[in-house]
Amino acid sequence: MTQNPLTLAEKVWNDHLVVKGEGDAPDLLYIDLHLVHEVTSPQAFDGLRLAGRPVRRPDLTIATEDHNTPTWDIDKPIADPTSRTQIEALRHNTKEFGIRIHSLGDIEQGIVHVVGPQLGLTMPGITVVCGDSHTSTHGAFGALAMGIGTSEVEHVLATQTLPLKAFKTMAINVEGTLRPGVTAKDIILAVIAKIGTGGGQGYVLEYRGSAIRALSMEARMTICNMSIEAGARAGMVAPDETTYEYLKGRPHAPEGADWEAAVKYWNTLPTDEGAKFDAEVFLDANTLDPFVTWGTNPGQGVSLLDSVPNPENIEDPNERAAAERALEYMDLAAGTPMKSIKVDTVFLGSCTNSRIEDLRAAAAIVEGKQKAEGVRFMVVPGSARVRLQAEAEGLDKIFKDFGAEWRFAGCSMCLGMNPDQLAPGERAASTSNRNFEGRQGKGARTHLVSPLVAAATAIRGTLSAPADLEGN
């Protein structure tokens, strides 16, 4: 045992300390990688301009267009004038301040949290920030990755640092082996249902245990991605051989002697034996079912085999009131079996579940099957490269033969800033991360699901697991 055992998060924190805060003042941390997109950056660039400040490290900054970009007809001008203005502002700002940008139509364009790992910019032991709460995704590599607001975006652009208050640490221990049909998405939905949307507040979560170690990098990204839905500032997984194998050879991964030095350092990062977490949570992977949400926050989830809960059985008055409101909004009655809920649309995409493994898993389920009548199935790859890879593997053909819409990369219906929205009252099974009121369109109703459940639901028309397809 080491003398002063530390957690993964504490090690990364300590190694980025520029100035230690005295008394109540925050620590000043160095930021290794700053990801930028069009929605949360215009006002930050404006702030710099007003103060006459340059971007301190354009070489640690990269921008992509994702939130507003259309997923059809990407060669045509963006129809919505305000979306176009935002994209044009990003192009103008990145040019003026010398920042690399991957615009719509560029082969490296895509959702910012898909592009960073894909380029090999996301790596263990670094600090990553972006003006987007799902920056927690990058923690899957053992990076300390946090979503920030626009003022902080301006702060990082100007100083490459961020004043941050020390976090508490929480271990999320997931032991055992997932059963077939159960995925990383089900783990994280179950974790959030267990600790609640505020349960992680003030914490950096570390996902640990045999079930996490067995996951691929993309599955780990799905889990870390939704850390923010539990209120946490970040989620992390310690780097291991799976991490190194995924990273090695990517365009910006270290090479030669740098790679050797990096691996040597990365091997020191996992939490020391005897290190203390401020809180611990345990989840049994062996007994986990596919998980789906019934309400309007990501903590309102149950096993797919279960029914819509009865608010009367909820003790906490705030939670009970929230559940009552949610059922009204979702137009669901307590006691309704989750599997009997019919959907209008299935959305496969978002920074949570739009990577090649997600598309492969869904394609394997729908291949040769019939789509349920009247159900719309949208498939939106996370990046232009994911789309190309899927096409090289023939997945696009499987989806199109099934009757799905095969679209271009972007955030799309996850938040409906582009034309990809649900109509009022429409119900969706969505592989995204938020089932908030109106998130996917005004009056729209969202059930969060895994890619496997999304695919099975597209076949049966009601919320379903692949296991329900036998005989279909």
Place this chain on the structure above:
Amino acid sequence: MEKFEVFEGVGVPLRRSNVDTDQIIPAVYLKRITKTGFEDALFASWRNDPEFVLNQPAYAHGEVLFAGPDFGTGSSREHAVWALRDYGFKAVFAPKFADIFRGNSGKQGLVTGEVSDADIEAIWQKLEANPGEKATVDLVAKEVRVADLTVPFAIDEYTRWRLLEGLDDIGLTLRDEQSITDFEAKRESWRPKTLPAKGA
């Protein structure tokens, strides 16, 4: 940033928990590239409901918001703070705030004070009993007063100091520029660089 010491304004009871930033400002309003003018976007979907608290004349000019626990969860959009600020809110009180929202608020001069569940209930009752009642936010004494009720609130000391002094974050950090430069000199060569661009 303006200094904040003591402020008095109309208190608004928002009897909801888990008010996420998609409710505070829906994504369609995020397309603007300005930093002001978001007042029409605040709680945009809820304001379609004539019963919604801000649609009641007594609360239309609300300046101090009192909400249930887990206020500001979800998306990191700072627009949520701008919308509250542009509408006229100077302070929000709740039993618990989401971290990013609280951080964003402090940077824009919006006070976020944590009060207990029991105190928020007591304040709601006071405000509902007399719609349009004013609330006094005293950042110096760390208390909020509504009619004959005085309730303590929690706010971290550093944020409080910055709000009291009206200090800008970037300016504060740039006082440590030499330390940043020293740190950069030791930064290992394996760490990521976006330029020169590799890949396509």
